[in-house]
Amino acid sequence: MKSMTHTAALLIAFVTFNVSAQEQKPIPQINVSGEGKVKVVPDQAMISVSVDTKGNKAADVKKQNDETVERVIQAIKKHKLPKENVQTQRISLNPVYDYEKKKYSYNATQTIEILLKDLNQYDALMESLVDAGINRISNVEFRSSKIEQHKSEARKQAMLEAKKKADDYVSVLGQKVGKALTISDNTQVYYPQPMYEMKAMAMGGSDVAPRETLAVGEISVTANVSVSFILE
Known part of the structure; x- marks a missing residue:
């Protein structure tokens, strides 16, 4: 009786070990990064x-x-x-x-x-x-008064670039890119500074034409992500 009980316990332990081993089997995946950049004229x-x-x-x-x-x-x-x-x-x-x-x-x-x-x-x-x-x-x-809208567009572009990278890497392996396992936002908040010139401010009379001392140009709204995709 004790022998049968001992055998059953060993069998249960063996099955549990196999299930745990299967659960711990690494998931095939690929890790890539992506960057999205939107050029904006500041207002x-x-x-x-x-x-x-x-x-x-x-x-x-x-x-x-x-x-x-x-x-x-x-x-x-x-x-x-x-x-x-x-x-x-x-x-x-x-x-x-x-x-x-x-x-x-x-x-x-x-x-x-x-x-x-x-x-x-x-x-x-x-x-x-x-x-x-x-x-x-x-x-x-x-x-930019529409900074949140531009940030959203930059994030979408970053994800699309990450997905394209993953597709490019696995296209020669006969595999497919599956669902995303993890997504990490690596974006840093940064507002570029303008290039501007502070000239002598003597007015010289009301008929003087207005000066332009500020080169507005563009600012870049950037998003960076790291993504882990399942390989199918």
Whole structure:
């Protein structure tokens, strides 16, 4: 009786082992990557400008900086930009020690970010800001108002390229590409910077033709994926 029980247990263990071995059998697959790229003419820009003021007395430096920023904000209002598209980003007042003169001076900075949704206003806006007193352009970032739509198209192109790669690889093997096992999104968020020229902003009179100082060009919206396909 014990012998039969022992034999049955061994048989069950053997069957279980075979089932487990079959379940762990590697699935034939191919791993490929794909990239999708959509060229877009930007229709927006995020502009970051600053007013830097230096002096020997903290109170005077802060006051002068505030007065300049007030003129800058008034200049922005003249272009009738929506309030929600203009934001003070950073305010600072820092002591700076001069080791040679052995005394402190002060540096006040205020940074304003402007979302410009009409690039045709760029030159006129920048001239107004410089005339009002901004003395540093921190950043100009091109954007598209339809960025999500372009990202979706880029992702689809990336998947199509990955599938085509897989088809090319297995076409000489007499096999077919089956369902996707895994899909990994390797896309990195990146907004290209524009090439722009900051010229002397002296207006020289109202009859002067508007200058073009910004080469808009195109931005690339890119998506990258890694895909594992089953081989049939």
